[in-house]
Amino acid sequence: MGRIKKKGTSGAAKNYITRTRAVKKLQISLPDFRRLCIFKGIYPREPRNKKKVSKGSTAATTFYYTKDIQYLLHEPLLAKFREHKAVAKKIGRALGRGEAGDAARLEKNLMPKVKLDHIIKERYPTFVDALRDLDDALSMLFLFANLPSSEYIPAKTIALCQRLCHEFEHYVIVSNSLRKSFLSIKGIYYQATIQGQDIMWLVPYQFVQRTAGDIDFRIMGTFVEFYTTLLGFVNFRLYTSFGLVYPPKFNAKSDEEGGGLDAFQLEGRAIVNEGPAENGDSTNAIASAEAQAEVDKIIATTGEEVETEEEASTALVPVDEDGNTDAIDKFEATAQGADVLPQPQSSSAEAASLFAPFTFYLSRETPRAPLEFLIKAFGSKRVGWDSTLGDGAFTTNESDPSITHQIVDRPTLPTVSQHEVSVEPEATNGDAPAPKAQWPRSTMPGRTYVQPQWVWDCINQGKLLRPDLYAPGAELPPHLSPWVKPKKGEYDPNLPLEAQEPEGEADIFSEEEEEVDVDGEDSDMEEAPAVNGTGANVDALVDRESSVEAGEGMDVAELDDESEDEEDEDEIADDWEGFDSDAESDVSEGEAERRQHQRELEAEAAGIQLESKAPSTKEKKAKLRKDAEKKRKREEEERERLKMMLPQRKRKLLKRIEFGTDKRDKEAETLRKKRRRIENAKQAAEAI
Known part of the structure; x- marks a missing residue:
């Protein structure tokens, strides 16, 4: 006879373990257990049959895989957590004795530092795996970069998130990796293609954020700690693969003055030939020099000077009949209702030349950070703004003649006020006075004024759109998500209603x-006291009819009786009017055809030609509706x-x-x- 098998020692009961048992097995506290699971990427699991796993209990319980908990037993971070707990006890004991100096010394010298380098290598064996998991990391870090500092969010963490986000944006600008962007209620969505991987992240609008009290910042802080390490590794790999020095130079003074992206200065790595050239062979040296020249060229394009190579490259971009740069073939449906084929995306060269020949100026009311990032990511290195928006502008003079496009986001003033306001030009060294633009009081001739949506729509469609549709004060076309394509049968705002x-x-x-x-008109006539020059008040008429004065009551009654008799006579006449009455519209279609046939027979018997009456517009519409x-x-x-x-x-x-x-x-x-x-x-x- 075999051994009796105990209940709960095999099957689903053995594959799952409760959170309480897991914490006891690892011998750590619950907050440390949560932190460790976030670092290692271990999450709770829902068993198929909870009753079997929990040995008949149906209480709400959190389960984990038993193998995942066994995997955590060999984690080096467990020793760090225990050391941290021991040092925390010593610090608490010192503070209890009033020895603040000893407590500070213990925290500075003995507090262990947690490093997540080995966890990044374990979770992401290849660089492509790290790029695929970068969506949530970027969204979280951009969120914390826009939050105000508090007791839960230290200023050091916010500064680290801002630095990593700006470094990533610089790589996207230099490599021309950005493809699409969309303005939504939650924030601004961006999508970049890096090494064949589509990365999408969300950036909140730069408003004053108010953090609620029901948010667990310890959990979010743990994710931020992991994501900052991940993005630091990714930025290092991206910069080095592109031939750039990491980390880039950081100008603290420019950052304090609101420089943003311009507070960072990119540099190319110096490529050194390791092997000596033998017999005068300088092939490696020439290759190194050429590579360094390419890197220097890329870095030079990120500066403020206008490069002649950029103008030459834009001249090679194909231009369609409308003057738009659209070099991608579009696959259109061959028949109505056919499947919509996926359209090819723009290449990095076309993205780099979309805004390359233009110089932009951002008005004070426009969001500087997203517009600067988008415009620079699509070719233009000459973006200016008002000095109140921060440091690092190409120009802060709104009247600069080199500006080709000015982005404004305010309604236009009436024409009368524009003529009333006189703009005094500035005199220059005895020459003719230079025009001074003070939008919206006056505009510069030859400059294009557009609303911010023009930038987003041009990027999503991959070509320059008509600026008159986005003029200040104009009603903008619908801003649709570039990732949602209309399906057959759904409403498409871009198509006319007839289609x-x-x-x-x-x-x-x-x-x-x-x-x-x-x-609505009947109700208005009944309710509204319509008074005009030709008629009397409706309410007055009603009062007059309802009021009976001496000597008028019999007359009114007689008039009412006469009108009722006339109505009865009209109804009788309508009943005996034959087939030409208006009651024909109320009968069915078959009855109408029968009556029409009867009229034709009577006309034929009498020898009279029946006149064909042309159908009215209402009858035509009714016939079309019946056919449909x-x-x-x-x-x-x-x-x-x-x-x-x-x-x-x-x-x-x-x-x-x-x-x-x-x-x-x-x-x-x-x-x-x-x-x-x-x-x-x-x-x-x-x-x-």
């Missing part, structure tokens, strides 16, 4: 609007017939698919109606 609405929907909508307008309704009914009947031939399982699946399709169609119809109302309102306003 995406079903047949007869516009007529139905116009009739509904007319009914609503008529009802018939077509829809036929398609629905055919669909139901085909559905009955399916087995029950596939029929349920089809039902779920149809539910999602109907929901999508209703949403699209609602959006189309909303757009139709807006367009009708615009047309009415223009007509007035």
